[in-house]
Amino acid sequence: MNAIELSVFASRLSAICEEMGALLKCAAFSPNIKDRLDFSCALFDPDGQLAAQAAHIPVHLGSMAYAMADIVESHPWQPGDMLVVNDPYLGGTHLPDVTVIAPVYGFEQLVGFAANRAHHANIGASEPGSMPVSTCLQEEGEIIPPTLLVRRDEVVSDVMNRLCGTDSQATHSIQARGDFAAQISACRLGADRLTEQVEALGVASYMTSLRALNDYAERLARHALSVIPQGSYRFRDYMDDDGLGQSDIEIAVTIDVSEHGVAVDFTGTSGQVSGNINCPLSVAAAAAFYALRCLMPPQTPACAGTFRPIQITAPIGCLVNAQRPAAVAAGNVETSTRMVDVVLGALAQTLPELIPAASTGSMNNVAMGAHATAQQPRWDYYETNGGGMGAGKNGGGLSGVQTHMTNTLNTPIESLEQHYPLRVTRYQLRRGSGGKGKVCGGDGLIREYQFLAPTRLTLLTERRSYTPWGLMGGEPGAAGENLLNGELLPAKIAIDVATGDVLTLATAGGGGWGKAS
Structure with missing residues (x-):
């Protein structure tokens, strides 16, 4: 595949994600999605590796890219099915961010997945807005493990009723049903568009093109990251508090740069806390991916190859690799942001004119x-x-x-x-x-x-x-x-x-x- 063909291929995939986002925005009912644009859309390969994404929300996309493979392996996929999931410890971020995933087929062969994640203001927490000052995950709302929302192209009514309620006149139920319908429609659109691409190219050619795209992305990423001098760089910053009396909560990072790539290690970070500023490792990965992606040129494809040179580690049970049932409602929004600060702070030790x-x-x-x-x-x-x-x-x-x-x-x-x-x-x-x-x-x-x-x-x-x-x-x-x-x-x-x-x-x-x- 020559450079022009590869560029066209990458643009077609990213355009599918952008079109999914446009449909989701226009079809959704709630201000969170249609006005604030609190959603993200992406495509994945048959193994759950990122193939393309739109320029939506980094914490959504990075966490999906990190954890999608595990979700893909957990379900016997069939045409016309869609899964819904929001469990932060199974690749989610926090409970209000609900992901809908659809398998994509070409010539009756599984060729990938279309997915979107959107924020729902009511996900069943006792506090309105479903962002409580919580002490455990169960207080934050409905925990959705990977569950069939659509079976053979038909919505599973008992699942939809459990997620949205049965009062068809209630404002929150109307909005939730409209938002889920929009997410389902966006996945269907993405699946249809990707099927068209695969059947135009042929399955073998599509898979070959996808491998070439990932290899190209890895080369671009490694070249961009080579601007960081080899060595070890450290930084620490602090969260104000957890909302339940614990303050001055440390987030520490060490970034080791070698000829093999970049290793981001959050050892030294405080242990998980009673409040809800904990987060799963997928969110930590999203923060590190984002900060390092900022060093790469704009044309770097948004696919799995981009992240091959980057390794993420954090001690089990620390603030940024919390274990169930730690509360995480604010980890996705607040702790992720502080992790970006510490990663950029470490890079600033050696690249102060770029950071x-x-x-x-x-x-x-x-x-x-x-x-x-x-x-x-x-x-x-x-x-x-x-x-x-x-x-x-x-x-x-x-x-x-x-x-x-x-x-x-x-x-x-x-x-x-x-x-x-x-x-x-x-x-x-x-x-x-x-x-x-x-x-x-x-x-x-x-x-x-x-x-x-x-x-x-x-x-x-x-x-x-x-x-x-x-x-x-x-x-x-x-x-x-x-x-x-x-x-x-x-x-x-x-x-x-x-x-x-x-x-x-x-x-x-x-x-x-x-x-x-």
């Missing part, structure tokens, strides 16, 4: 809602909020953006106020929160919510104690703050708020780069 300062370091999670009453149906809402991007040698950090492990948008105020008893009274950049330096870090955000009905509120945030670090003499970004009616709140809390109460979320700025002149 940026730390970014906002939190997805600034807000989950809220209320159980059904005579006056109001149940509602669940969840969103993340951006902050300041860390500055680098060649430019200042962007302000008010999602950084690193998330790639979602904000929920437009119009959509938020249309769907929920909320009013956004302020939404602006937090001027001056970016770290000063030769190049200044980006500013965080201020987002202010007024509650129009009694609401249960959960905050899962970070960088309220440990500020985003600067680099090469640049100053750190300002720490974030959470306020209710002007009174300071902890970084992680679940509370009841009353009609008229006002929540102010002020997110951290990014670190500066270089000494200010």
Whole structure:
């Protein structure tokens, strides 16, 4: 296969993933998917190795790439079947992220899989928004092992009812059913498009092309990673707290670079904690893959070959390789982000002119809602909020953006106020929160919510104690703050708020780069 043919082949596969994402966005019901774009789509080979992905959410895609092979081996696949799974200890991230997987056939032969992962604001936790300050996995909602959601092209009604409820008039049930229907449709589209590609090429030619793509990706990755001088590089940073009284929780990394590749080892990281900032190894892998992928050229294919030179290890039972039934709701969103900081911090020891300062370091999670009453149906809402991007040698950090492990948008105020008893009274950049330096870090955000009905509120945030670090003499970004009616709140809390109460979320700025002149 020549270079042009390989490029066309890679583009066709990635275009399938992009089309899956476009359908999922347009068909979904909930603001989480249709507005915030909290979803990801990918294709895999028959062994569960990544074949292609869209430019969606790194923490979704990296964890799927790491763990899909185990899921593939666990099920006797048949045409027309689809599995649903969200178990973090079986390749998931946290329970609200639900994955739907469809086998793909060409000439009646299994040739791969189409998959998507999307965030559901209600996955059955006792707390509205299904992002509780939890102590074990069971408190975080419905745990879905690999389960048939579609059998022979027919939805399995008892599974759908268990996931969505049976009240066809309830808002949360309507949204959940619409979102699952959109995920199923996206998988069907991906399977149909991939079947067309395989049958146009022939199975043998398709598999040969896929091997060539992986080999090419590995060559590009090894060449890009060769910019890192051989040696051992260490860094450590800290999580603010676990929400249950434990603070100053260390994440440490050692990166060993040799002629064989890059080994990322999280030995030295604190043990798993009582709160929900633990995460499975698949999430740690996603963070390391993402940080190292940033060193590679844009044309590097998103396939399994890209990650062949990278090895991930972490002690069993540590914060980033937690064991069941440790709580993980915030590990996917907060701890993953801090792991990016420590990997980039280690690389900055030897590549300070290529690596940026730390970014906002939190997805600034807000989950809220209320159980059904005579006056109001149940509602669940969840969103993340951006902050300041860390500055680098060649430019200042962007302000008010999602950084690193998330790639979602904000929920437009119009959509938020249309769907929920909320009013956004302020939404602006937090001027001056970016770290000063030769190049200044980006500013965080201020987002202010007024509650129009009694609401249960959960905050899962970070960088309220440990500020985003600067680099090469640049100053750190300002720490974030959470306020209710002007009174300071902890970084992680679940509370009841009353009609008229006002929540102010002020997110951290990014670190500066270089000494200010």
